[in-house]
Amino acid sequence: MEWLKNKRTKKLLRLAKNYQVSLILALLGFTLLGAGLSIAKFSRQSSDPQFISAQGDQNGEEIVVDIAGAVNKPGVYSLPAGSRVSEAVDKASGLSGEADKAWVAQNLNFAAKLADGQKIYIPAIGQAGKVDTGTVAGQAAGKININTAPSGELDTLPGIGPVTAQKIIASRPYAATEELLSKKVVGASTFEKIKDKVTIY
Known part of the structure; x- marks a missing residue:
């Protein structure tokens, strides 16, 4: 019985470890995705043409x-x-x-x-x-x-x-x-x- 209990404990620990790795990878993926979206948004804003209205004579004369x-x-x-x-x-x-x-x-x-x-x-x-x-x-x-x-x-x-x-x-x-x-x-x-x-x- 003790042997079976130890086997189950090891299996649970192994599963938890696997899930922990998956969770870390998932969090890392979301972080990278968020960073990528921010960079893309910044690039898109930077490449947008900036329209400046002509004001005619700078001195207003x-x-x-x-x-x-x-x-x-x-x-x-x-x-x-x-x-x-x-x-x-x-x-x-x-x-x-x-x-x-x-x-x-x-x-x-x-x-x-x-x-x-x-x-x-x-x-x-x-x-x-x-x-x-x-x-x-x-x-x-x-x-x-x-x-x-x-x-x-x-x-x-x-x-x-x-x-x-x-x-x-x-x-x-x-x-x-x-x-x-x-x-x-x-x-x-x-x-x-x-x-x-x-x-x-």
């Missing part, structure tokens, strides 16, 4: 421009400082069907930066030759807009040649005509010749 003529929605618009002529045209819902696109292609610099208070005028077909060029494409009457005028037009100013015209374009935008002097684009004598013939809007 704005300019106001007036766009008129052959555009779909002429008017006065606020734009972030540093905006281009193309953005003003987009704001006005683009050129209208009446716009003189040949004139625009030759005379309007869509890449030029806008200045606060600037006026842009887009002539209709047949109008460009009748309207004083001083009132077209952001120019005050009888004056050339140093912020938007193309090189060929700047070249018509007294004392301004092709090289200086390119310097004027490269130094845009201007908040005042006097910046031609402060930015060292032209000398004092040349500025005296052109100061009454140029504008910034």
Whole structure:
């Protein structure tokens, strides 16, 4: 009887030992599974694209421009400082069907930066030759807009040649005509010749 009892005890101990090993393995498996799920979740979150909303001008500064003529929605618009002529045209819902696109292609610099208070005028077909060029494409009457005028037009100013015209374009935008002097684009004598013939809007 004692022998049978010892045999049963050994068998129970052996079973308990086997179950203990299985339990440890099971716990280890659950631990590894949990760790794997956490890593997978972290990897998935890390690989997700991060969308950042464009905030426009970082300083929040704005300019106001007036766009008129052959555009779909002429008017006065606020734009972030540093905006281009193309953005003003987009704001006005683009050129209208009446716009003189040949004139625009030759005379309007869509890449030029806008200045606060600037006026842009887009002539209709047949109008460009009748309207004083001083009132077209952001120019005050009888004056050339140093912020938007193309090189060929700047070249018509007294004392301004092709090289200086390119310097004027490269130094845009201007908040005042006097910046031609402060930015060292032209000398004092040349500025005296052109100061009454140029504008910034």
